[in-house]
Amino acid sequence: MALINCTKCGHLVSDKARICPNCGCLRDDETTVIAPPFGYSPRPTAPSAAPSVQPVHQPQPKNGGSKALIWLLSIVIIFILGFLAFLFISNNQEKEQLEQKKALAIKKKKIAEKEKQRAEEEKRLADKQLQAEKARLEQEKQARIKAEKQRLVVQVRQKAMNNRSAESGSYYISGTLNGDDVDFNIYVDDSGSVSGSFTNYTIGAGFDVAGTMTANSLSFYSLNNSVTWKFKANRTSGNNFSGTCSSSNITYSMYLNVEHQ
Helix, strand or coil: EEEEEEEEEEEEEEEECCCCCCCCCCCCCCCCCCCCCCCCCCCCCCCCCCCCCCCCCCCCCCCCHHHHHHHHHHHHHHHHHHHHHHHHHHHHHHHHHHHHHHHHHHHHHHHHHHHHHHHHHCCCCHHHHHHHHHHHHHHHHHHHHHHHHHHHHHHHHHHHHHEECCCCEEEEEEECCEEEEEEEEEEEECCCEEEEEEEECCCCEEEEEEEEEEEEEEEEEECCCCCCCEEEEEEEECEEEEEEEECCCEEEEEEEEEEEE
């Protein structure tokens, strides 16, 4: 095997190689090295000064494993880059999912807070309505108690007034009994007992009466008569009394004016 110079970079290469291992240039011509004929020896020449020879740096030829190493490194780098890209994409997806979950949690929290506020507002309104209803019922209760107290007070006062004895002395009574004129005189003692005589020009005259009189009522009955007449009257205003006169199954209306003498 002979060595020849590369036509591009000038480095020695094998005449069998078609590509320069130094520069990668493809050999476009082939140089044929012709060996001298058998037994040929060059004619001796006179010695001359040896020319100066510059040392030529010959690079070590690279073997074919470099290309495989480059391919292997390229594959490893591509794999690493792909793995890093996968990690980056996965990390972004996880971040997006985490952000979505976080946003959903915040949304749910806001909805829960709104529901809580709505429930609290409904509870507040319900409590307010309940308090208003309780207050109304309490007012009605107090009003009923007050009205009942007033009614009892009026009853007690009326009863006390009715039971209060009339002023003692003589009284002249005039009026109508069933439309007929009546007039008579009675006397009321300190205990409220009534005594006197009754005159009715329609049914007869001259029978005595006895009974009781208070500040607001008059009650008496006839004496010395075959038929007992009962008189009951209550004060309506001032000296005016109204009531009934009855005997057995007969009842007459009676309106009287009672004047203290």
